[in-house]
């Protein structure tokens with residue numbers, strides 16, 4: 574009798590376990606947030622506000638919310654030119670982020686374009702791939 578009880582218990586456990594679904598895949602914005610925290614946050618800050626005179630904000634800037642091709646190119650190439658950002662110059666350089674995969678650039682820019690008060694459309698890996706091909 575004990576054996577039967579054990580068998581039933583084991584079968585129930587296996588059945589329950591097989592019904593437990595794996596965690597749902599994360600969406601682009603969620604993955605982008607994690608990438609942002611790893612690769613961009615130190616300079617552009619948690620809330621995208623930047624650091625006065627050093628690193629520009631990513632909230633509501635023309636670069637972030639404007640032409641996606643220019644934005645992707647900027648992030649892949651970085652900048653040492655002290656380009657004025659909406660009329661203000663910043664002393665730091667932005668290192669090229671071209672070590673990130675197409676999907677990663679797409680995810681991080683999708684996150685940035687829909688956070689910090691920004692409400693712009695998502696960026697796809699295909700768009701990043703197309704821009705990367707023009708700068709290699």
Ligand code: HEC
Nearest residue numbers: 612613616628629630634636637652654655656665666667
């Ligand atoms: C070492 C500091 C640093 C890191 C890390 C960094 N940036 Fe920047 N970023 C800068 C600086 C400095 C500028 C402005 C450079 C200039 O004006 O020439 C800039 C400019 C920008 C701009 C264009 C201007 C604006 O504010 O809209 C975007 C977009 C941007 N960065 C996104 C990112 C993203 C996304 C990441 C992470 C993948 C990142 N940056 C990582 C320092 C950094």
